[in-house]
Every structure is written in C-alpha cells, then in structure tokens.
Amino acid sequence: MPASITPSLRSAVERLKHGGSISGACFGWRRQSLLNLTPYQDFRIDRLLDLVNDAREHFKNGDREVDTFWFGFDGAFLLAVSHGDCTIALIHTRAHEVDFLKKAALTLLDDCQLLIGALLNPGEDEVSGTDTTHILDDNTSHGETNLIPRSL
C-alpha cells in the first residue's frame, strides 16, 4: 500500500513544504517513511518517525491521544503532527508559523484518510455511491506526479 499512495501524496506534501519557513518535510504511514523531503538521509527520517510513534504510544498507554509534538532546537523547530496512522514531520525555522503549519498539516492528513480508506477498502465507494477516490493511476497520470524512486 505505501507504494500505491506515495505518488498521490508527493505533490501535496511538496506544496506544504513550500509554505512558510519549512526546510524539510516528511510523511510516514505507521512506522514506514513514505516521503522524505528533508536534507536528512532516509535512515534518520525512519528513526524520527519511529520516535514520534514511540512517543504517541507512550501517552496512549495512559489513555491519551497526543497528536502534536513540537520541539525547538538551536536554529530549527521540529513539528510532528499525526492523524490516524499517518504522520507529517516538518522542520521549520520561524516559531510563530507553528500554528499555521500545524493546521495545514492536519488538513493534509485529513485528506489522506480518504485516500488510505479507499485503498484499504477498495470497492466501498462504489457501494456507497460516494466519490472519494483520489488515487492517481500511473497509467493515466501522464507524468503529472513526479515519482522519484527511493533507494531502501
């Protein structure tokens, strides 16, 4: 599934990355990194997503659903926003943009739930008559989405 949704997400996350003072953005599904648009190597982003999920589970053990973590480092901030199984982590430099970035990330994650729901439950849309399919078929997208293969 991750490979299926990556092309559809890339342009959306790239647009988000160009908002505000973001210097890096990554997207994860569960503990798997799907998109790494940061200057960091993939193994570092995998570790980052692991840690965000560990932190969420730490609080989940106390019946708490933490969806946002924000940390300030020397020269950069890290904002991690989660919704369901998906997480967006943004590295940004201006503190005052955090609430705007969080809202934008949450909106993107909300949209992703439709995409993931359609992939996990194919055919459900036809039964319900709703139109929630946002998946770009590689054969019909005519290169509109640039998929850059990642080396694992």
Place this chain on the structure above:
Amino acid sequence: MTADTPQPIPLETYDLKEGLVSSDLGQASVDAFAADFQALRHFGEKLGNALDMSNPWMGALQESGYSVAYSTPEKALDTLPLGKGARVGQRALLFELLTLITDQDPEA
C-alpha cells in the same frame, strides 16, 4: 457534565530549577506536569539525536483539550534544566503558549 468528567484546567505555570519542578499549585498538578516534562525531554533528546541536533530547548505536546509546553532560557537541557513550563486544558495556540513561558523572544 457528570461528576466523572474531568474539569477543564486553567493555565498552570511551573518553574524548572535545578532539575526540580516547582509551583504554587498542588502536588498532583506538579506531578502531572513533571511526568509530561520528563517524557517530552526524553523524546526530544532522542529526536535531536536522530536529526544530529543538540538537545531541544523547548518542547510541547497537544492532544484533544490539553496542551503542555516547557522552555529553558539557556536553550539547552544538558544537566539541570532551568526554565518554565505550562499546561492548559484546551487546544491552545502553540506559539502563544511558548511566548507565555519564554521570557525572551523565542525567535531570537
């Protein structure tokens, strides 16, 4: 609202000094903040390591109807943290929360 429903928490502030959390609020409130502070500090340090950065000088978390944040003025949490923390029973604006607990301009 039933008796079991948790009461909304007003903004509560805490001092971080020589590795201790102190406040005029009750012990339960201090303990609750200290637990969140320790967790934030723990995961913040690990995230910093993952990104090859120093330890975080501030951290915050949010869940439905609850926000917690801490900041240290010297922008480091090496051994004994010195700074302020706050928690509030609502989904507060993160920057506003940081401004409240940061004496100096967080952008500086």
